Amino acid sequence: MGLLMPTPVRNPKTFIFQLRVRVPADLVAIARGKVVGLPVGGSIKQVTIGDAVKVSLGTRDPNEAKERYAAAYAALTAFWAALRNGPSALSxxxxxxxxxxxxxxxxxxxxxxxxxxxxxxxxxxxxxxxxxxxxxxxxxxxxxxx
Incomplete structure (x- = not known):
């Protein structure tokens, strides 16, 4: 069975969807306390990383939440890759x-x-x-x- 991409979760108090993703085990020590900018609904939200990354997707609409989640999650996985690979030279x-x-x-x-x-x-x-x-x-x- 393949790994499934995490999905948006609904805040039980506000019913607003969130991205909530645990930090990969190999990055916990490196990532903790760093700030990552994630695209959410046309703006960039700055999130401080702990054991998990949590950010409001700013919507109660499930379809909109899925779209916003996909963009934020893609940026987050790119951030994880950058932490793993370290700095790289630019052309x-x-x-x-x-x-x-x-x-x-x-x-x-x-x-x-x-x-x-x-x-x-x-x-x-x-x-x-x-x-x-x-x-x-x-x-x-x-x-x-x-």
């Missing part, structure tokens, strides 16, 4: 693709309203205090020698 094409996604998200978040100068200065200061490189530079030339 130049993959690196540029990820950079493009980060750029698109940045533009979507700040294009219409970039916020105040003070906000950006706080962000640069915080990054510097954490030892992160600040590669954000103004596209306009400055005359620091004046």
């Amino acid at each position: 130049q094409k993959q690196t540029f693709a990820l950079a493009g996604e980060a750029y698109a998200a940045f533009v979507a978040a700040f294009d219409d309203n970039p916020g105040s100068t003070e906000r950006w200065e706080r962000m640069l200061r915080a990054n510097s205090e954490r030892g992160r490189a600040n590669s954000i530079r103004s596209p306009f030339p400055t005359n620091d020698n004046d």
Whole structure:
């Protein structure tokens, strides 16, 4: 008999479906306390891993719960695989693709309203205090020698 994929479970108090999956035995020590982002209903839910991974699927509809579960479970199994395999090198094409996604998200978040100068200065200061490189530079030339 083959292994069956886990299925959504209904919370007995709220009747909202959940993903509830035990952490594989070989990953319990590695995974505990890590945070994984799982896609649920068009957004990403951040979940801290314990002995199991639990996240609300945000629906009482069984058919919608199955769809949401499948997407979240696929992401979770990919996360397990990444923990087992460790980091891997990216090709130049993959690196540029990820950079493009980060750029698109940045533009979507700040294009219409970039916020105040003070906000950006706080962000640069915080990054510097954490030892992160600040590669954000103004596209306009400055005359620091004046």
